[in-house]
Amino acid sequence: MERNEGTAALAEDGNKPRAPARRTRTSGLDRVLQIMDHLQATERPASAYEIARSVGAPISTVYVLIDELVEKCLLDRVEGNRVWLGPRLFHYGLAYTRSLDLLSVATEAMQALARDLGETVQICNRDEGRMVVLAMAEGPGPFHVTSRVGTRVPLNWTASGKLLVGHLPRAERRALFRRHALPSPTGRAETDPAVLADSAADALARRLSVQMGESDYSVACIAAPIRDEAGACVATISIVLPEDKARRGRTRYAKAVQSAALGIEHRLGHSTRG
Secondary structure, three states: OOOOOOOOEEOOOOOOEEOOOOOOOOOHHHHHHHHHHHHHHHOOOEOHHHHHHHHOOOHHHHHHHHHHHHHOOOEEEEHHHEEEEOHHHHHHHHHHHHOOHHHHHHHHHHHHHHHHHOOEEEEEEEEOOEEEEEEEEOOOOOOOOOOOOOOEEEHHHOHHHHHHHOOOOHHHHHHHHHHHOOOOOOOOOOOOHHHHHHHHHHHHHHOOEEEEOOOOOOEEEEEEEEEOOOOOEEEEEEEEEEHHHHHHOHHHHHHHHHHHHHHHHHHHOOOOOO
8 A cells, every 4th residue: 555755664574663764855835935035036037947947946846836826926927927026925024024023113213313314224134144134214315225125145245244143153153154255246345254253243242333345336334233132133223325424424323323223122122231
């Protein structure tokens, strides 16, 4: 009789069950996540062939999954028979966002800081080896940044990225940067894991991280950590502005962003150490 996958099989002596064989086939759910992750990472619509080639999945499997996801509005077809994230995901995202007290409080502080300074302010957190922009309020001037909500960049390129791992054990910080640190477009971002691990801890201890032209030419970022009760950096608030302007007003901007971060922690009831 045919056995169901995952059930224990009897040994030849008929007494003791053998451990189930390890499953090596990628599950349908894993394939769906690979499709979604690919679209998020590339930030552009893609064809089934492009997705299958990128994630190493059979093209027939990807075609079937895409059809099902489009039918359920989790994906949307665009021109050229490519697919993009669907409207149902937007509603899920809204529901999730409403449940996040941190993001709600941080967004209020972000908008207030942007109004007070007249500069672009962002709220960011971490996704493994990358920093992710969660929310952004643009300043009223002509200066615009390339990083939008949802942008994901290597941790070593950004002021926020260093803060977000500063609370981790040193060995873990080094391993993280060893796996994920990449050269930046300007060539000015540090890539040495040991140096990055130490600077991340120092930045968190000072509650301030500054980068000048490391990810984009003539663009600076001044960031402060938003910490939980244990002192871990769960998010950051940062000011993004022209490099020359940041150099001239560094002390003012640093104090403003640190004050905003502390205000967020206070409203969330986080009595952090240090």
